[in-house]
Amino acid sequence: VTRFAPSPTGYLHLGHIANAVWTWGLAQAAGGRVLLRIEDHDRGRCRPEFERAILDDLDWLGLTPDPESRLSLEARPSPYRQSDNGALYGDTLRLLRARVQIFACRCSRKEIAARLAEDGLADWDELRYPGSCRSLGLTEGPGSGIRMMVEEETVEFTDLRLGAQRQRPALQCGDLLLRDTTGSWTYQFCVTVDDWRSGVNLVIRGEDLLPSTGRQLLLGRRLGRATPPAFLHHPLIRAPGGGKLSKRDGATGVRELRAAGRRPEDVLGQAAYLTGLLPEPRPVAAAELGSLFG
Ligand code: GLU
Numbered sequence: 001v002t003r004f005a006p007s008p009t010g011y012l013h014l015g016h017i018a019n020a021v022w023t024w025g026l027a028q029a030a031g032g033r034v035l036l037r038i039e040d041h042d043r044g045r046c047r048p049e050f051e052r053a054i055l056d057d058l059d060w061l062g063l064t065p066d067p068e069s070r071l072s073l074e075a076r077p078s079p080y081r082q083s084d085n086g087a088l089y090g091d092t093l094r095l096l097r098a099r100v101q102i103f104a105c106r107c108s109r110k111e112i113a114a115r116l117a118e119d120g121l122a123d124w125d126e127l128r129y130p131g132s133c134r135s136l137g138l139t140e141g142p143g144s145g146i147r148m149m150v151e152e153e154t155v156e157f158t159d160l161r162l163g164a165q166r167q168r169p170a171l172q173c174g175d176l177l178l179r180d181t182t183g184s185w186t187y188q189f190c191v192t193v194d195d196w197r198s199g200v201n202l203v204i205r206g207e208d209l210l211p212s213t214g215r216q217l218l219l220g221r222r223l224g225r226a227t228p229p230a231f232l233h234h235p236l237i238r239a240p241g242g243g244k245l246s247k248r249d250g251a252t253g254v255r256e257l258r259a260a261g262r263r264p265e266d267v268l269g270q271a272a273y274l275t276g277l278l279p280e281p282r283p284v285a286a287a288e289l290g291s292l293f294g
Helices: 014-030 048-061 086-097 109-118 187-197 207-223 254-259 264-274 286-293
Strands: 002-004 034-038 102-105 145-148 155-159 163-167 176-179 202-206 230-234
Touching (some): 002 014, 014 034, 014 048, 014 202, 014 230, 014 254, 014 264, 014 286, 034 048, 048 254, 048 264, 086 102, 086 176, 086 187, 086 207, 155 207, 155 230, 163 207, 176 187, 176 207, 187 207, 202 207, 207 230, 254 264, 264 286
Parallel strands (some): 002 034, 202 230
Antiparallel strands (some): 102 145, 145 176, 155 163
8 A cells, every 4th residue: 555645735747747657656566556645734835726736637647546545534525635634633643642752842943943053053954953942841832833752763664775774863853843833734743644544554755755754664653553664765856957856847847748738658658767767768658657667
């Protein structure tokens, strides 16, 4: 059981399609199922028209999610959406409180960056939370976020493509933000809860998310998930300048490719080629994606 989990903060572009090619392809090759999950946890950035466009583009590409599992928690006449899951996240947080130390935090990203700069740690890869509110005993409420204390620990796992990995979440991100100061549940929290509750046992996503895996495994363990999912991080498609492909790279948007007369199999084949699954571009229909992994 794997999943395709787009955020409706923009239209689908070739980067998403690369992820879809790996996800549906591996699922087909293994006789697995693909759940569709709309990751709209960040209430400020998501828009319903993006969700509609994503569903329409997937349909056009012939990428069909598993019809039953997409509503695996309860029957709903719409895709599995994180914004419908507030009660589940609230219950899960209650469960977590009994197992780990949770604390309120009022720090903004700007304050965290300033504190890191003061401590000479500003060049750290990520914005590592320096523990400012850890022992302040702040009350939870509007304007405060919620963090889980993360102690120093090495998390080991084997990526199905990249091999053995060792990560130290306490040094990478520090105490994990579960809910932000605006009241939105965070990506790390939602993804870990959803993957667990939907029975996802293989997570397929781009290499940019590799650093998130250790902390998601750690959180899953604290939640009591007995068997963690397997992980496969695939290559990313690079933008023309070599950087990460973004929604601003209009020429790679599925909408634009459709408007330019490209066929679904051309778009899928292009994404497969650009992530190393084909030696040169050729059309690949959605139903043939499994053959790329034979
Ligand atoms: N929603 C994330 C994205 O659009 C994917 C998260 C994941 O696969 O864990 O990049």
